[in-house]
Amino acid sequence: MPQGVIVKALSGYYYVLPEGADLRTATTVTCRARGVFKKKNISPLVGDVVTYELTENGEGTVVEIFPRTSELIRPPIANVNLVVLVFAVTEPVLNLQLLDKFLVHIENTGIDVLLCFTKRDLLTDDHAPESKEMTVSELERITRLYEGIGYDVLTTSSKLHEGVEAISQRLKGAVSVFAGQSGVGKSSLLNEMISGVDLETNAISQRLGRGKHTTRHVELLSLDEGGLVADTPGFSQLDFMELEVEGLGSCFREFAEFSEGCKFRGCLHLHEPSCKVREAVAEGSIADSRYEHYLLFLTEMKEKKRRY
Ligand SMILES: Nc1nc2c(ncn2[C@@H]2O[C@H](COP(=O)(O)OP(=O)(O)OP(=O)(O)O)[C@@H](O)[C@H]2O)c(=O)[nH]1
Ligand SMILES: [Mg+2]
Ligand SMILES: [Zn+2]
Structure with missing residues (x-):
């Protein structure tokens, strides 16, 4: 039976990349999951290594899911070995409580994490008391705090194409996932990192002060220098159900x-x-x-x- 990796999940369909095929050139097999998964309350995840059966119409059925080396629930993805936790320096306002919450979840899975602060071009130098913008020195303080704890921290600007090379280097050969709130610039950064990729991006809704959830599905992409990376929809709510x-x-x-x-x-x-x-x-x-x-x-x- 053919084997492959689920590279995208959308509306009940799983897009499987056949084993050995190159994501940039190959076509994926559009699959449904076997009914038994639903009964057992198992959902196939992007990143899952699976066997599948071809059906008459050229589509397929996911038959078996191989054991996972790691599993994240939000964003839903299996078998990644690095989480890139993306937070904007501002727009939306950098919320350290939310950042720490994300970190707790990732620590709990045991997956390696890289902190990435985006939109560096929006930093301000002055200390206007009314300014909501993040200042250079404040970001330096926050960076030192997390580096002091032992996390790797990178700062980028997709707008100015800064820090893009450094993050590409770090992701080389890994299977990683971009996670973070809506509107922090995950898709924008991936567009800068990967040639030929044009993911949809969108301005933050001024009225709501948060993103409009532009990305609506989890999708694995092929990195130019080898490795895979997943773009995911942003989310802001996390609970602690899986932790004691x-x-x-x-x-x-x-x-x-x-x-x-x-x-x-x-x-x-x-x-x-x-x-x-x-x-x-x-x-x-x-x-x-x-x-x-x-x-x-x-x-x-x-x-x-x-x-x-
Ligand atoms: N100034 C500035 N704006 C940026 C930067 N990166 C992204 N943006 C803007 O931020 C907004 C949101 O970017 P997206 O890439 O769509 O954010 P996302 O994290 O993918 O959002 P979701 O898909 O909703 O989770 C867009 O208007 C981008 O143009 C940056 O480096 N600097
Ligand atoms: Mg996006
Ligand atoms: Zn104690």
Whole structure:
């Protein structure tokens, strides 16, 4: 039976690239999923390696899904080994709470992550108190914060074609996915990175202050220098259904070296005596914003649990 990779999922159809074919030149096989998947509550994901059967009309049926090496639920994609977490420096306003939330989810999957700040051309130098724009020095501070935790951070401008080479280099040979809010410029950046690709992009709705969800499906694209990358629709809501409160602390990378020293095993770093994480926050070794977000997420998770 032929084998392939799902490169696109749209309205119940799965587009399968036959094994060994080049995504840039080959045509994909349009497939439906076998009914049994639905019954078992399994949905094929972009990135899935599958076997398929050809049907009479030249289309196909996905028959079997091979075990996944990784799986993300939002955005829905399998078998990626790098998440490029995309946030704009402004438009939409950079929200560090949302950024930390995304990071928790990615840490929980164990997939490697690269932080990418887009729209560098919109940074301002002056410190006008009323200005909503992000300043150069503020972005430097944020970059240092996340680099200090151990994340790779890149800054780009698709408009000025800056930082595009650096990110292309980083993605070479990997299977990666662009994730982030609507309107941050994921599709714009991919258009700059990949020759011959023209993904739809759209201005942020001024009235709503957020994107219009221009990209509506997940799709794998072939990188010029080898590797695959998926564009995904932006989203702004994430919940913590797949995580236990006890596991949250380990999704904050920089807590690890301190939490080992906490007096109580399973310390939640709340009010427990001799909590080394809280001491690190007080000393400034852990950023206030990160600890604050940890507390917020913990509360949110507890409330969710109570409701179900
Ligand atoms: N100034 C500036 N604007 C940018 C840049 N990159 C993207 N934009 C603009 O931001 C808007 C949104 O860009 P998209 O690429 O559609 O954003 P997206 O992340 O793909 O959005 P969704 O598909 O809805 O998730 C468009 O109007 C782009 O022109 C940039 O580097 N600088
Ligand atoms: Mg898009
Ligand atoms: Zn503790």
